[in-house]
Amino acid sequence: MKVFLLQMRFILTVISLMAAIMATGCKQKNQTTIQKDGKDLPKIILQTDWYAQAEHGGFYNALYNGFYEKAGLDVEIRQGGPNSVGPEKIATGKAHFAITRSVDIMLFASQGLPLIIVSAYMQRDPQALLLHKSNPVNDWKDLDGKTIMATPGVSWSLYLHKHFDIEFETIALDYGLGRFLTDKDFIQQCFITNEPYYLGEKDIPIKIMLIADSGFSPYRAIYTNRNFAKEHPDIVRAFVAASIDGWRDYIENAPEETNKRISELNPQMKRDFLNFSINAMRANNLVVGNPEKGERLGLITPRRMKKQFDDMIEIGVIDNPIPLSDYMSIDYLPEDLKALALKEQN
Numbered sequence: 001m002k003v004f005l006l007q008m009r010f011i012l013t014v015i016s017l018m019a020a021i022m023a024t025g026c027k028q029k030n031q032t033t034i035q036k037d038g039k040d041l042p043k044i045i046l047q048t049d050w051y052a053q054a055e056h057g058g059f060y061n062a063l064y065n066g067f068y069e070k071a072g073l074d075v076e077i078r079q080g081g082p083n084s085v086g087p088e089k090i091a092t093g094k095a096h097f098a099i100t101r102s103v104d105i106m107l108f109a110s111q112g113l114p115l116i117i118v119s120a121y122m123q124r125d126p127q128a129l130l131l132h133k134s135n136p137v138n139d140w141k142d143l144d145g146k147t148i149m150a151t152p153g154v155s156w157s158l159y160l161h162k163h164f165d166i167e168f169e170t171i172a173l174d175y176g177l178g179r180f181l182t183d184k185d186f187i188q189q190c191f192i193t194n195e196p197y198y199l200g201e202k203d204i205p206i207k208i209m210l211i212a213d214s215g216f217s218p219y220r221a222i223y224t225n226r227n228f229a230k231e232h233p234d235i236v237r238a239f240v241a242a243s244i245d246g247w248r249d250y251i252e253n254a255p256e257e258t259n260k261r262i263s264e265l266n267p268q269m270k271r272d273f274l275n276f277s278i279n280a281m282r283a284n285n286l287v288v289g290n291p292e293k294g295e296r297l298g299l300i301t302p303r304r305m306k307k308q309f310d311d312m313i314e315i316g317v318i319d320n321p322i323p324l325s326d327y328m329s330i331d332y333l334p335e336d337l338k339a340l341a342l343k344e345q346n
Contacts, residue, residue, distance in 0.1 A: 046096070049086060050081065052269065054262070054269070055126065057258060061250040062246025068246075100220070102328075103312055116229055116328060117327060118240055119300060127156065127190075128189075132204070132205065132207075151189065152172055158316070163215060197273055222239075305328050
């Protein structure tokens with residue numbers, strides 16, 4: 001039933017997206033150009049998945065510190081929110097790039113949407129389970145028989161059921177901490193970069209189980225329209241390279257001016273909160289990954305992508321295998337990362 005509900009939710013989404021594509025035409029809209037210092041720069045739109053936050057910091061850093069302009073691009077970042085649908089905007093040409101989990105793009109691509117992953121901006125997903133420190137749950141098998149507040153039918157929960165042979169009840173996520181604060185046995189979905197900050201302010205001892213440590217480890221990915229990538233490969237390569245440079249500088253230096261701009265865009269992002277999120281990304285190697293496992297900032301590899309796709313088939317979320325080239329390409333990576341991906345492939 002959980003798999004059926006998840007599939008139905010995505011099928012309905014895909015139907016609405018396909019209708020939007022038919023209404024606007026399948027061809028990606030041509031980007032316009034603007035004049036800067038006597039040069040024609042293509043106007044590029046990046047659609048984020050939520051309001052401005054540290055988890056988007058590398059993109060804002062690339063914008064405000066001139067990485068995109070240096071790469072020959074005039075980039076506009078449009079904030080996401082509850083009603084922002086990145087895949088629809090990419091599929092219909094309303095934006096050129098967007099960000100989300102790699103497994104979500106695999107699912108959309110398997111349903112026929114022309115979306116392709118061109119890079120990663122996080123090697124590890126910040127999604128996690130939040131528990132009180134006194135909770136006896138310490139590993140994934142301990143979740144058997146428990147109740148978890150989470151988005152119903154999410155892929156990671158189906159993965160845990162399947163791979164650890166456990167059953168737990170999922171109740172709908174309310175995006176608050178009220179129930180957690182009043183019940184020391186309560187378990188809920190969280191982002192390691194977010195909710196722990198507020199509990200730290202209240203001096204509440206907690207522990208975190210990062211979903212990526214379970215074996216279900218999607219990238220946080222940059223994706224675009226497949227036709228746009230084919231027609232404008234130089235733009236895609238330039239955007240990917242500048243974004244990687246922006247992220248590297250953001251994680252290493254946390255530029256104050258970038259964080260100030262993020263706070264102006266989203267007043268909830270106070271300096272202490274931004275610093276907490278950046279430190280969480282650093283401590284958990286979310287952006288740069290684990291070099292011992294061959295992970296690098298920006299890198300996507302066919303082997304890891306295929307494992308993610310196979311996982312989605314195994315848990316019943318995707319039922320029709322498609323070629324790797326339908327949902328990812330290493331052709332737009334910087335040459336050093338492309339070489340690493342090719343080396344692993346061979």
